[in-house]
Amino acid sequence: MSDSTEPADARAVLWKFGPMIYGPTVLFALGEGAxxxxxxxxxxxxxxxVATAALVASALVVGQLCGNIPAGWAVARIGERLTxxxxxxxxxxxxVALALAPVLGVFAASVFLIGFCAAAFGLARHSFMTTRVPLTFRARALSLLGGTFRLGMFIGPFIAAGLLAVFGDEHATIWFFGGCLIACVLLVLFGPDPEKQLANPANGTFEQEDTGEPVSGSIPTVERAGVFRTMWRYRRVLARLGLAAATLSAVRSARQVVLPLWGVLIGLDAQTIALVVGISGAIDFALFYASGQVMDRFGRLWAALPAMVLMGAGFLALAFTHDLDSSAMWFAMFGAVLGVGNGLSSGILLTLGADVAPKTDPAPFLGSWRTLTDAGGAAAPLLVSGVAALSSLALATGLMGLIGFAGAALFAVFVPRFVPHTRSLGGETGLGDSA
Structure with a gap:
Protein backbone atom coordinates (compact mmCIF):
# COMPACT_ATOMS: atom_id res chain seq x y z
CA MET A 1 0.00 0.00 0.00
CA SER A 2 1.68 3.18 -1.13
CA ASP A 3 1.82 6.39 0.83
CA SER A 4 -0.35 8.13 -1.73
CA THR A 5 -3.21 5.66 -1.45
CA GLU A 6 -2.90 4.72 2.21
CA PRO A 7 -5.00 7.53 3.73
CA ALA A 8 -7.99 6.88 1.45
CA ASP A 9 -7.75 3.11 1.96
CA ALA A 10 -7.43 3.57 5.69
CA ARG A 11 -10.51 5.78 5.83
CA ALA A 12 -12.50 3.29 3.76
CA VAL A 13 -11.58 0.34 5.97
CA LEU A 14 -12.17 2.22 9.22
CA TRP A 15 -15.55 3.41 7.94
CA LYS A 16 -16.52 -0.19 7.17
CA PHE A 17 -15.57 -1.19 10.72
CA GLY A 18 -17.86 1.47 12.21
CA PRO A 19 -21.11 -0.52 12.55
CA MET A 20 -19.37 -3.69 13.76
CA ILE A 21 -16.69 -2.32 16.09
CA TYR A 22 -16.84 1.40 16.79
CA GLY A 23 -20.62 1.69 17.08
CA PRO A 24 -21.00 -1.08 19.69
CA THR A 25 -18.00 0.31 21.58
CA VAL A 26 -19.61 3.74 21.90
CA LEU A 27 -22.92 2.21 23.01
CA PHE A 28 -21.31 -0.04 25.62
CA ALA A 29 -19.10 2.79 26.94
CA LEU A 30 -22.01 5.27 27.06
CA GLY A 31 -24.03 2.95 29.28
CA GLU A 32 -21.08 1.96 31.43
CA GLY A 33 -19.95 5.58 31.77
CA ALA A 34 -23.41 6.59 32.93
CA VAL A 50 -17.92 4.23 52.56
CA ALA A 51 -15.30 1.45 52.55
CA THR A 52 -17.81 -1.18 51.44
CA ALA A 53 -19.18 1.08 48.71
CA ALA A 54 -15.65 1.52 47.36
CA LEU A 55 -15.20 -2.26 47.46
CA VAL A 56 -18.41 -2.76 45.49
CA ALA A 57 -17.26 -0.23 42.89
CA SER A 58 -13.95 -2.10 42.56
CA ALA A 59 -15.88 -5.29 41.70
CA LEU A 60 -16.11 -3.94 38.14
CA VAL A 61 -12.31 -3.94 37.78
CA VAL A 62 -11.99 -7.30 39.53
CA GLY A 63 -14.57 -8.78 37.16
CA GLN A 64 -12.66 -7.44 34.18
CA LEU A 65 -9.42 -8.92 35.50
CA CYS A 66 -11.04 -12.30 36.01
CA GLY A 67 -12.73 -12.22 32.61
CA ASN A 68 -9.75 -11.68 30.31
CA ILE A 69 -8.36 -15.20 30.18
CA PRO A 70 -11.77 -16.96 29.85
CA ALA A 71 -12.59 -14.41 27.15
CA GLY A 72 -9.48 -15.44 25.24
CA TRP A 73 -10.64 -19.05 25.40
CA ALA A 74 -14.13 -18.11 24.18
CA VAL A 75 -12.99 -15.94 21.28
CA ALA A 76 -10.59 -18.65 20.10
CA ARG A 77 -13.42 -21.18 19.92
CA ILE A 78 -16.63 -19.39 18.97
CA GLY A 79 -15.31 -16.26 17.25
CA GLU A 80 -15.27 -12.56 17.93
CA ARG A 81 -18.73 -11.62 16.73
CA LEU A 82 -20.57 -14.33 18.67
CA THR A 83 -18.50 -13.62 21.79
CA VAL A 96 -31.45 -6.16 35.18
CA ALA A 97 -30.09 -7.73 38.38
CA LEU A 98 -28.32 -4.44 39.14
CA ALA A 99 -31.56 -2.50 38.87
CA LEU A 100 -33.66 -4.97 40.86
CA ALA A 101 -31.05 -6.05 43.45
CA PRO A 102 -32.80 -6.38 46.84
CA VAL A 103 -29.58 -6.67 48.86
CA LEU A 104 -26.00 -5.45 48.61
CA GLY A 105 -24.58 -8.90 47.82
CA VAL A 106 -26.70 -9.26 44.68
CA PHE A 107 -25.78 -5.74 43.63
CA ALA A 108 -22.04 -6.42 44.04
CA ALA A 109 -22.31 -9.73 42.14
CA SER A 110 -24.07 -7.92 39.29
CA VAL A 111 -21.30 -5.32 39.10
CA PHE A 112 -18.73 -8.16 38.97
CA LEU A 113 -20.68 -9.88 36.17
CA ILE A 114 -20.79 -6.70 34.09
CA GLY A 115 -17.03 -6.27 34.49
CA PHE A 116 -16.50 -9.93 33.51
CA CYS A 117 -18.57 -9.45 30.34
CA ALA A 118 -16.87 -6.13 29.57
CA ALA A 119 -13.57 -8.04 29.42
CA ALA A 120 -15.02 -10.51 26.89
CA PHE A 121 -16.52 -7.71 24.81
CA GLY A 122 -13.27 -5.74 24.80
CA LEU A 123 -11.05 -8.70 23.99
CA ALA A 124 -13.29 -9.77 21.12
CA ARG A 125 -12.98 -6.30 19.55
CA HIS A 126 -9.22 -6.31 20.10
CA SER A 127 -8.81 -9.74 18.53
CA PHE A 128 -11.03 -8.81 15.60
CA MET A 129 -8.99 -5.71 14.81
CA THR A 130 -5.70 -7.57 15.28
CA THR A 131 -6.53 -10.08 12.56
CA ARG A 132 -8.38 -7.77 10.15
CA VAL A 133 -6.53 -4.45 10.05
CA PRO A 134 -3.40 -4.07 7.88
CA LEU A 135 -0.19 -3.14 9.66
CA THR A 136 0.14 0.13 7.76
CA PHE A 137 -2.72 1.73 9.71
CA ARG A 138 -3.17 -0.67 12.63
CA ALA A 139 -2.27 1.95 15.25
CA ARG A 140 -4.78 4.45 13.88
CA ALA A 141 -7.53 1.83 13.86
CA LEU A 142 -6.82 0.79 17.45
CA SER A 143 -6.35 4.38 18.65
CA LEU A 144 -9.75 5.14 17.18
CA LEU A 145 -11.11 2.15 19.08
CA GLY A 146 -9.65 3.56 22.29
CA GLY A 147 -11.01 6.98 21.38
CA THR A 148 -14.56 5.71 20.88
CA PHE A 149 -14.39 4.12 24.32
CA ARG A 150 -13.10 7.43 25.75
CA LEU A 151 -15.96 9.24 24.01
CA GLY A 152 -18.56 7.01 25.64
CA MET A 153 -16.98 7.23 29.09
CA PHE A 154 -16.65 11.03 28.71
CA ILE A 155 -20.27 11.63 27.68
CA GLY A 156 -21.83 8.94 29.87
CA PRO A 157 -21.66 10.89 33.17
CA PHE A 158 -23.35 13.90 31.53
CA ILE A 159 -26.16 11.64 30.32
CA ALA A 160 -26.45 10.29 33.87
CA ALA A 161 -26.75 13.85 35.19
CA GLY A 162 -29.53 14.57 32.69
CA LEU A 163 -31.41 11.38 33.58
CA LEU A 164 -31.15 12.21 37.27
CA ALA A 165 -32.51 15.69 36.61
CA VAL A 166 -35.48 14.27 34.70
CA PHE A 167 -36.33 11.15 36.72
CA GLY A 168 -34.71 11.85 40.08
CA ASP A 169 -33.79 8.17 40.43
CA GLU A 170 -30.32 6.63 40.08
CA HIS A 171 -31.86 3.45 38.64
CA ALA A 172 -32.78 5.38 35.48
CA THR A 173 -29.10 5.27 34.48
CA ILE A 174 -29.08 1.49 34.89
CA TRP A 175 -32.05 1.11 32.56
CA PHE A 176 -30.29 3.45 30.12
CA PHE A 177 -27.33 1.06 30.21
CA GLY A 178 -29.74 -1.78 29.46
CA GLY A 179 -31.07 0.08 26.42
CA CYS A 180 -27.52 0.66 25.19
CA LEU A 181 -26.76 -3.06 25.56
CA ILE A 182 -29.86 -4.08 23.60
CA ALA A 183 -28.87 -1.73 20.76
CA CYS A 184 -25.29 -3.01 20.99
CA VAL A 185 -26.26 -6.68 20.69
CA LEU A 186 -28.64 -5.99 17.80
CA LEU A 187 -25.95 -4.02 15.98
CA VAL A 188 -23.39 -6.80 16.45
CA LEU A 189 -25.80 -9.52 15.29
CA PHE A 190 -27.60 -7.75 12.46
CA GLY A 191 -25.32 -4.90 11.44
CA PRO A 192 -23.19 -5.00 8.28
CA ASP A 193 -20.38 -7.52 8.52
CA PRO A 194 -17.15 -5.73 7.48
CA GLU A 195 -15.49 -9.04 6.59
CA LYS A 196 -18.03 -9.68 3.84
CA GLN A 197 -17.51 -6.18 2.48
CA LEU A 198 -13.71 -6.10 2.69
CA ALA A 199 -12.47 -9.69 2.39
CA ASN A 200 -10.96 -9.22 -1.06
CA PRO A 201 -7.32 -10.22 -1.46
CA ALA A 202 -7.04 -8.04 -4.55
CA ASN A 203 -7.28 -4.87 -2.52
CA GLY A 204 -4.60 -5.87 -0.06
CA THR A 205 -6.86 -5.38 2.91
CA PHE A 206 -6.49 -8.79 4.50
CA GLU A 207 -3.73 -11.31 4.63
CA GLN A 208 -5.88 -14.43 4.85
CA GLU A 209 -6.92 -16.39 1.79
CA ASP A 210 -10.37 -15.63 0.40
CA THR A 211 -12.23 -18.94 0.04
CA GLY A 212 -15.45 -17.32 -1.10
CA GLU A 213 -17.18 -18.26 2.15
CA PRO A 214 -18.40 -15.56 4.54
CA VAL A 215 -16.41 -15.51 7.76
CA SER A 216 -18.25 -14.82 11.02
CA GLY A 217 -15.76 -16.05 13.63
CA SER A 218 -12.03 -16.13 14.15
CA ILE A 219 -9.73 -16.77 11.23
CA PRO A 220 -9.35 -20.56 10.79
CA THR A 221 -6.10 -22.01 12.01
CA VAL A 222 -4.36 -25.33 11.73
CA GLU A 223 -3.77 -25.62 15.45
CA ARG A 224 -5.11 -23.79 18.51
CA ALA A 225 -2.55 -23.84 21.27
CA GLY A 226 -4.93 -22.98 24.12
CA VAL A 227 -4.75 -20.21 26.69
CA PHE A 228 -2.18 -21.62 29.12
CA ARG A 229 0.07 -23.11 26.48
CA THR A 230 0.04 -19.75 24.71
CA MET A 231 0.94 -17.99 27.98
CA TRP A 232 3.92 -20.31 28.44
CA ARG A 233 5.06 -20.05 24.84
CA TYR A 234 5.00 -16.23 24.96
CA ARG A 235 6.20 -15.93 28.56
CA ARG A 236 9.23 -13.86 27.60
CA VAL A 237 7.37 -11.11 25.79
CA LEU A 238 4.64 -11.08 28.45
CA ALA A 239 7.21 -10.78 31.26
CA ARG A 240 9.12 -7.98 29.53
CA LEU A 241 7.01 -5.92 27.16
CA GLY A 242 3.92 -6.90 29.15
CA LEU A 243 5.51 -5.41 32.27
CA ALA A 244 6.14 -2.15 30.41
CA ALA A 245 2.50 -2.13 29.32
CA ALA A 246 1.40 -2.70 32.92
CA THR A 247 3.38 0.37 34.08
CA LEU A 248 1.62 2.50 31.46
CA SER A 249 -1.76 1.22 32.61
CA ALA A 250 -0.77 1.94 36.22
CA VAL A 251 0.26 5.53 35.50
CA ARG A 252 -2.94 6.14 33.53
CA SER A 253 -5.07 4.78 36.36
CA ALA A 254 -3.17 6.76 38.99
CA ARG A 255 -4.02 10.01 37.19
CA GLN A 256 -7.73 9.44 37.84
CA VAL A 257 -7.06 9.00 41.57
CA VAL A 258 -4.27 11.49 42.22
CA LEU A 259 -5.77 14.58 40.57
CA PRO A 260 -8.99 14.72 42.64
CA LEU A 261 -7.13 13.85 45.84
CA TRP A 262 -4.47 16.49 45.17
CA GLY A 263 -7.13 19.13 44.65
CA VAL A 264 -8.65 18.24 48.02
CA LEU A 265 -5.20 18.26 49.63
CA ILE A 266 -4.45 21.84 48.56
CA GLY A 267 -7.89 23.05 49.64
CA LEU A 268 -9.68 23.59 46.33
CA ASP A 269 -13.46 23.43 46.13
CA ALA A 270 -15.24 20.61 44.30
CA GLN A 271 -16.14 22.80 41.30
CA THR A 272 -12.52 23.81 40.67
CA ILE A 273 -11.32 20.22 41.04
CA ALA A 274 -13.97 19.00 38.61
CA LEU A 275 -12.97 21.72 36.14
CA VAL A 276 -9.27 20.78 36.23
CA VAL A 277 -10.03 17.05 35.93
CA GLY A 278 -12.49 17.77 33.12
CA ILE A 279 -9.95 19.85 31.17
CA SER A 280 -7.37 17.10 31.61
CA GLY A 281 -9.87 14.57 30.30
CA ALA A 282 -10.80 16.79 27.36
CA ILE A 283 -7.14 17.15 26.34
CA ASP A 284 -6.75 13.38 26.67
CA PHE A 285 -9.74 12.77 24.40
CA ALA A 286 -8.67 15.38 21.82
CA LEU A 287 -5.34 13.64 21.18
CA PHE A 288 -6.47 10.03 20.78
CA TYR A 289 -6.20 9.91 16.96
CA ALA A 290 -2.92 11.81 16.91
CA SER A 291 -1.38 8.94 18.87
CA GLY A 292 -2.31 6.48 16.13
CA GLN A 293 -0.95 8.77 13.43
CA VAL A 294 2.38 9.04 15.23
CA MET A 295 2.68 5.29 15.80
CA ASP A 296 1.83 4.39 12.20
CA ARG A 297 4.10 6.98 10.61
CA PHE A 298 7.11 7.02 12.94
CA GLY A 299 6.91 3.90 15.11
CA ARG A 300 5.45 2.84 18.43
CA LEU A 301 8.23 4.36 20.54
CA TRP A 302 7.50 7.86 19.22
CA ALA A 303 4.20 7.75 21.08
CA ALA A 304 5.09 5.49 24.02
CA LEU A 305 8.20 7.35 25.20
CA PRO A 306 6.79 10.92 25.11
CA ALA A 307 3.62 9.70 26.83
CA MET A 308 5.47 7.97 29.66
CA VAL A 309 8.04 10.75 30.10
CA LEU A 310 5.33 13.44 30.18
CA MET A 311 3.20 11.56 32.71
CA GLY A 312 6.23 10.63 34.81
CA ALA A 313 7.47 14.22 34.82
CA GLY A 314 3.98 15.54 35.53
CA PHE A 315 3.54 13.34 38.60
CA LEU A 316 7.06 13.95 39.87
CA ALA A 317 6.85 17.73 39.48
CA LEU A 318 3.36 17.86 41.01
CA ALA A 319 4.69 16.14 44.12
CA PHE A 320 6.87 19.19 44.91
CA THR A 321 4.16 21.86 44.52
CA HIS A 322 2.11 21.24 47.68
CA ASP A 323 3.65 24.01 49.77
CA LEU A 324 3.99 26.60 47.00
CA ASP A 325 1.88 29.75 47.08
CA SER A 326 0.76 29.09 43.49
CA SER A 327 -0.09 25.41 44.15
CA ALA A 328 -3.48 25.75 42.43
CA MET A 329 -1.87 27.05 39.25
CA TRP A 330 0.67 24.21 39.24
CA PHE A 331 -2.14 21.73 39.87
CA ALA A 332 -3.99 22.95 36.78
CA MET A 333 -0.84 23.02 34.66
CA PHE A 334 0.35 19.54 35.56
CA GLY A 335 -3.19 18.23 35.23
CA ALA A 336 -3.02 19.42 31.62
CA VAL A 337 0.42 17.81 31.19
CA LEU A 338 -0.95 14.49 32.42
CA GLY A 339 -3.85 14.86 29.99
CA VAL A 340 -1.44 15.37 27.09
CA GLY A 341 0.62 12.34 28.12
CA ASN A 342 -2.43 10.16 28.50
CA GLY A 343 -3.81 11.32 25.16
CA LEU A 344 -0.55 10.49 23.39
CA SER A 345 -0.75 6.98 24.85
CA SER A 346 -4.19 6.29 23.39
CA GLY A 347 -4.24 2.93 21.63
CA ILE A 348 -0.65 2.00 22.55
CA LEU A 349 -1.61 -0.99 24.68
CA LEU A 350 -4.05 -2.26 22.07
CA THR A 351 -1.53 -1.73 19.26
CA LEU A 352 1.44 -3.36 20.99
CA GLY A 353 -0.74 -6.29 22.00
CA ALA A 354 -1.79 -6.71 18.37
CA ASP A 355 1.82 -6.35 17.19
CA VAL A 356 3.17 -9.20 19.31
CA ALA A 357 0.13 -11.50 19.23
CA PRO A 358 0.17 -14.63 17.05
CA LYS A 359 -1.24 -13.72 13.65
CA THR A 360 -3.52 -16.71 13.22
CA ASP A 361 -4.95 -17.15 16.73
CA PRO A 362 -4.39 -13.98 18.80
CA ALA A 363 -7.22 -14.31 21.33
CA PRO A 364 -5.49 -16.54 23.95
CA PHE A 365 -2.42 -14.31 23.92
CA LEU A 366 -4.48 -11.12 24.11
CA GLY A 367 -6.32 -12.53 27.14
CA SER A 368 -3.00 -12.76 28.99
CA TRP A 369 -1.83 -9.38 27.68
CA ARG A 370 -5.00 -7.61 28.81
CA THR A 371 -4.84 -9.33 32.20
CA LEU A 372 -1.38 -7.82 32.75
CA THR A 373 -2.45 -4.34 31.68
CA ASP A 374 -5.66 -4.46 33.72
CA ALA A 375 -3.68 -5.67 36.74
CA GLY A 376 -1.40 -2.65 36.44
CA GLY A 377 -4.40 -0.35 36.28
CA ALA A 378 -6.05 -2.02 39.27
CA ALA A 379 -2.89 -1.99 41.40
CA ALA A 380 -2.10 1.72 40.98
CA PRO A 381 -5.00 3.13 43.05
CA LEU A 382 -4.20 0.62 45.81
CA LEU A 383 -0.55 1.68 45.74
CA VAL A 384 -1.44 5.39 45.88
CA SER A 385 -3.87 4.79 48.74
CA GLY A 386 -1.41 2.65 50.71
CA VAL A 387 1.56 5.00 50.37
CA ALA A 388 -0.60 8.05 51.13
CA ALA A 389 -1.91 6.34 54.28
CA LEU A 390 1.57 5.34 55.47
CA SER A 391 3.36 8.55 54.48
CA SER A 392 1.85 11.30 52.29
CA LEU A 393 0.05 11.85 49.02
CA ALA A 394 3.08 13.78 47.77
CA LEU A 395 5.28 10.70 48.20
CA ALA A 396 2.67 8.52 46.46
CA THR A 397 2.48 11.00 43.58
CA GLY A 398 6.26 11.12 43.24
CA LEU A 399 6.40 7.32 43.28
CA MET A 400 3.97 7.19 40.34
CA GLY A 401 6.27 9.60 38.52
CA LEU A 402 9.21 7.26 39.04
CA ILE A 403 7.10 4.34 37.79
CA GLY A 404 6.40 6.42 34.68
CA PHE A 405 10.13 6.90 34.02
CA ALA A 406 10.79 3.21 34.71
CA GLY A 407 8.08 2.30 32.21
CA ALA A 408 9.66 4.60 29.61
CA ALA A 409 12.97 2.78 30.07
CA LEU A 410 11.26 -0.60 29.69
CA PHE A 411 9.55 0.52 26.48
CA ALA A 412 12.85 1.87 25.12
CA VAL A 413 14.53 -1.50 25.70
CA PHE A 414 11.81 -3.98 24.77
CA VAL A 415 9.79 -2.35 21.96
CA PRO A 416 12.74 -2.47 19.49
CA ARG A 417 13.43 -6.05 20.59
CA PHE A 418 9.94 -7.50 20.34
CA VAL A 419 8.32 -5.20 17.77
CA PRO A 420 11.10 -4.62 15.22
CA HIS A 421 8.68 -3.80 12.40
CA THR A 422 7.70 -0.54 14.11
CA ARG A 423 10.95 0.88 12.76
CA SER A 424 10.01 -0.16 9.24
CA LEU A 425 6.45 -1.03 8.36
CA GLY A 426 5.84 -4.44 6.89
CA GLY A 427 8.35 -6.49 8.90
CA GLU A 428 7.71 -9.59 11.01
CA THR A 429 7.82 -10.02 14.76
CA GLY A 430 9.03 -13.61 15.03
CA LEU A 431 8.08 -14.16 18.66
CA GLY A 432 7.60 -17.30 20.68
CA ASP A 433 10.07 -19.41 22.59
CA SER A 434 13.02 -17.83 20.84
CA ALA A 435 11.96 -14.30 21.67
Missing part, protein backbone atom coordinates in the same frame (compact mmCIF):
# COMPACT_ATOMS: atom_id res chain seq x y z
CA UNK A 35 -23.60 3.86 35.59
CA UNK A 36 -20.06 3.82 37.04
CA UNK A 37 -20.26 7.14 38.97
CA UNK A 38 -23.49 6.02 40.66
CA UNK A 39 -22.42 2.53 41.75
CA UNK A 40 -21.13 3.75 45.16
CA UNK A 41 -24.28 5.87 45.60
CA UNK A 42 -26.65 2.96 45.02
CA UNK A 43 -24.47 0.69 47.16
CA UNK A 44 -24.79 3.19 50.01
CA UNK A 45 -28.56 3.16 49.58
CA UNK A 46 -28.44 -0.61 50.06
CA UNK A 47 -26.63 -0.21 53.37
CA UNK A 48 -22.94 -0.04 52.46
CA UNK A 49 -20.59 2.22 54.39
CA UNK A 84 -19.45 -9.93 21.63
CA UNK A 85 -23.12 -10.81 21.24
CA UNK A 86 -23.09 -13.30 24.13
CA UNK A 87 -21.15 -10.91 26.37
CA UNK A 88 -23.66 -8.15 25.62
CA UNK A 89 -26.60 -10.44 26.37
CA UNK A 90 -25.14 -11.64 29.68
CA UNK A 91 -24.32 -8.03 30.59
CA UNK A 92 -27.99 -7.27 30.04
CA UNK A 93 -28.87 -9.92 32.62
CA UNK A 94 -26.40 -8.27 34.98
CA UNK A 95 -27.97 -4.86 34.37
Missing amino acids: VIPLIPVIAAQLGAD MAIAGAISLVGV
